[in-house]
Amino acid sequence: MSLRIFNTLSSKKEAFDPSPENRVGMYVCGVTVYDYCHVGHARSAVVFDTIFRYLKHLEFDVTYVRNFTDIDDKIISRALEEKVSWQEVTKKYIDAFYEDMGQLYIEVPTVEPKATDHIPEMLDMIALLVDQGKAYESGGDVFYSVSSFGGYGQLSKKNIEELQSGARVEVNESKRDALDFVLWKKSKPGEPAWDSPWGAGRPGWHIECSAMGRKYLGDTFDIHGGGKDLVFPHHENEIAQSCGVTGCPPVRFWVHNGFVNIDKEKMSKSLGNFFTLRDIYKKHHPETLRLFLVSSHYRSPIDFSEKNLEDAEKVLSRFYEALADADEVLKGELASRDVVRKHPLLTKCEEAMNDDFNTSVVLALMNEELRAINTELDKIARGSGDQNKLLVCVAAFRLVGGLLGLLSSSPEKFKREIFDLKKSSLGLDVAKIEKLIKDRDLARKGQDWSRADQCRDELTQMGVVLEDTPQGTEWKIQ
């Protein structure tokens, strides 16, 4: 089966037919840089990063564009609050974005345009709309006239008359119609401003994506992504603007990820129920968060909770544990790429990913493969295993993990990082632990089992788990 993707526009999975040159253009709405990223931002970034990785795996020539919205009301008010320039605000949070997202193994997109670097492109589009009578100036603002676009509401399945009568649509004296939205916003004295044919101002939010998508990917491109909350009005408006300018639909596939919930409620700034990535990283490994985020389908809501992260960490630890054991046996031996490509695990995972990026099934398949790997390891330890089989399984396992952006670390590094996180959050006394382990080993050598068990009970109470191996006693936390 070839790739099928759910298209918000049709509410159906559709065959994703590549262009003859196998090129794919994908635009994803990034973040407005006025604060630290929370888990909701991470989900969107991880979802589209996973899609990006998979498209590349299918050997598409992908141009992936993800923007930064670096001018907007919230940025201006944040600058006022912090008594700094708006540029300082955006720089600070763009830096923080890279720091926080980088830890989630998010690959760098092909292009990362900023809105303020594309004012001329936006002005061009606005001018074209005004010339055609699809947009109008009013008191220094420029609005898009929604009634000029027949297809309005198609993406969000909204009825234009119902929207018009909707009580919640803001009433603005300078608009001709309540649904009209701003393309260019007149600036007040002291606010950041750019010159335009309609006076000093700044762009409205929606026009930046239309302008940047068009500049980097053309009048019509393959995939446009973002969180479900962007469907209306942002993406609906984008379609209206772009169609107004080019006369053709800007996007073939609209792809939207579901929300991150806390207790079944959407994580959001206004509800105050959000967790920033940096807060989470104090207690959890970023890769754990990534595994958690790919454990459900990208369109479903996902409930963020301590328990779910703990479950994710257990899975990931088992993965790395097996890899550590396998590496010890294989000693850096490399599998043939062609053989790995034909491994059933990979074939099955491709089938799952081809069906609208079903990452949960990929994880299920990885868990099954994990059992096969551990079984082979057991056999090898008993002298009857097939080392070559193990080699190929492990290579396929790593490759598939890589599709999800997982397992790119070394097992030692991962284990050490988890250890450090737990050690500091539990405040463990390592010297005391090692003393107890030494005492226990002495007791064991003297076959003083009750003394040995006493030591271990004490360690258990501290959250330390012991593992007696032929190489000696190892320990881990919790």
Add this chain to the structure above:
RNA sequence: GGCACCGUCGCCAAGUGGUAAGGCAGAAGUCUGCAAAACUUCCAUCGGCGGUUCGAUUCCGCCCGGUGCCUCCA
């Protein structure tokens, strides 16, 4: 009020018109001084009621419950 979506084992989570992947937790076993880890085995009839069908968890209708969008939002 309008428009969408969701309701699968104790918890998380896939899925299909022909009797339901995977993970966590739990139970039993192998291994172990005892454990841990690993492995083996066990562990659900899919919110309710009707309908379509030879057959529905999967399609349709109604009901109940939950969420989202309609304003900035990943």
